[in-house]
Amino acid sequence: MSEPAEAREARSVPPATIARLPGYLRALGTLVARGVVTASSGVLAGLAGVRPEQLRKDLSLMGAHGRRGVGYDVQALRAELEATLGLTRERRVVIVGVGNLGRALARYSGFPDRGFVVVGLVDADPAVVGTRTAGLVVEPLEELAGVVRRLEATIAVIATPAEAAQDVCDRLVEAGVSGILSFAPRPLRVPVGVDLRSVDLGSELQILAFHDHRRSSAGR
Amino acid sequence: MSEPAEAREARSVPPATIARLPGYLRALGTLVARGVVTASSGVLAGLAGVRPEQLRKDLSLMGAHGRRGVGYDVQALRAELEATLGLTRERRVVIVGVGNLGRALARYSGFPDRGFVVVGLVDADPAVVGTRTAGLVVEPLEELAGVVRRLEATIAVIATPAEAAQDVCDRLVEAGVSGILSFAPRPLRVPVGVDLRSVDLGSELQILAFHDHRRSSAGR
The missing domain is CATH 3.40.50.720 (NAD(P)-binding Rossmann-like Domain)
Structure with missing residues (x-):
């Protein structure tokens, strides 16, 4: 009756959140290209075209949390979202x-x-x-x-x-x-x-x- | 302080309903092409890929109601939705x-x-x-x-x-x-x-x- 943790996790992420992840990934790609190391939820949300509260909520559902006063680690968060979306392979x-x-x-x-x-x-x-x-x-x-x-x-x-x-x-x-x-x-x-x-x-x-x-x- | 009735009406239609209207119009076009005169909400909803209750609710928001035991007048409903969507002109x-x-x-x-x-x-x-x-x-x-x-x-x-x-x-x-x-x-x-x-x-x-x-x- 048990199921893999990933399957449970997948079910618990709302489709609307999943639909916004590509936008966050795109925003992170822009920041990486600019050489930005950390970014606040406000900056990321602005680039992605959503409200900062929305972004923080979505990312926390994926298990990603920014550090207070520092924000998100741009490279690490990008790697994490790519892994979540299964983009580590073509x-x-x-x-x-x-x-x-x-x-x-x-x-x-x-x-x-x-x-x-x-x-x-x-x-x-x-x-x-x-x-x-x-x-x-x-x-x-x-x-x-x-x-x-x-x-x-x-x-x-x-x-x-x-x-x-x-x-x-x-x-x-x-x-x-x-x-x-x-x-x-x-x-x-x-x-x-x-x-x-x-x-x-x-x-x-x-x-x-x-x-x-x-x-x-x-x-x- | 008064505003035209249409402006009031437009605000009251939820965006999700508006987004489904083209699908209903497409379904009605299919029925017209088949020479169908009246259609139940079930038939229309099936063609549009939504639940019948959803279709009835959306159409009633637009002021269109089917007749019990008869259904919707296909041609009339199509004309009405085309007018609503502003498709009577190119x-x-x-x-x-x-x-x-x-x-x-x-x-x-x-x-x-x-x-x-x-x-x-x-x-x-x-x-x-x-x-x-x-x-x-x-x-x-x-x-x-x-x-x-x-x-x-x-x-x-x-x-x-x-x-x-x-x-x-x-x-x-x-x-x-x-x-x-x-x-x-x-x-x-x-x-x-x-x-x-x-x-x-x-x-x-x-x-x-x-x-x-x-x-x-x-x-x-």
Whole structure:
């Protein structure tokens, strides 16, 4: 009935805290680049765009505490957060759907900068299969499971049209990926044990439009 | 001391509800395409990927109520949500930063599908200015304010490197855009009255990595 300490710990960290950790890591990276050795919660929070109380609470949930009058040890805290996020080793990513967005993501420098390497590209379109993007040859959808296993990818990005996304998602789950980032404008179902995050770019603009519309309606 | 009814109303709708409206609209669009006339909250919620109680609560906050035993009038509800989100007229978007991501966004079919038209592209790099993407000629950053006004853009997308993002954001605010969608991996400051939404693709992967890491640490 016992479970590893890490599993217990993982469950106890609220998802909202986890979602803010990459921002803290980014802020720490900025400070390291500037040669800063220690930083107050105020400085760190400012760089991360959160309130200092929020940052202190989040970090204390991760077991990290600043020293009174000194603040946080920038290098040590960065190493700790990297370990917590599992970034001490490179994570391997497969992108499914090599249209405009898929190609841009394959070339996106923000991924390797953050510990992710795109190792495979997959598409259903015979006209796209065999073409080369970012140094990788696009492989056919039928071989998705083999590609994921051969390349030891644990994370997948779905950049397919909405209609294809659930089928691709099911294939990825079956192939054994543990995390999926979907750009398809529709909700996807994944089994327990697989993490799904969705970014719907059209929805983001629609939410901005709502505010714009309210403002103009209100005559401001 | 009085304020327009719409302004009062806008304040009373929780941001989380607003963020779910595009999903409901998407679900309604699917049903319209299938020729469905009425739909229960269960069907709609299933398509939108939320719980039926959540959907009923959100829609009732918007003043929309289903009829018992009949459900929601699909066409009427769609028209109502489009009006609420201000999608009855096209919204004009400028993209700043025409690298891989900016180019992909300029060509992204998910924007026109959702009521947004990319009308202008702007970049700081003289090698990029004057080139053509998606039928638009890239204009120089120094002319950003003029571009925004001339093209009557109200929404902007920032797809620049992190270092340039706050300066671009400030220029956009000054030029009068009301909403900004940023892909820059750093927090940005905007004044009250301007909406900012941020999508940090690297952070999304890091959050997935956290779960992957916890799972493998726990030996599952």
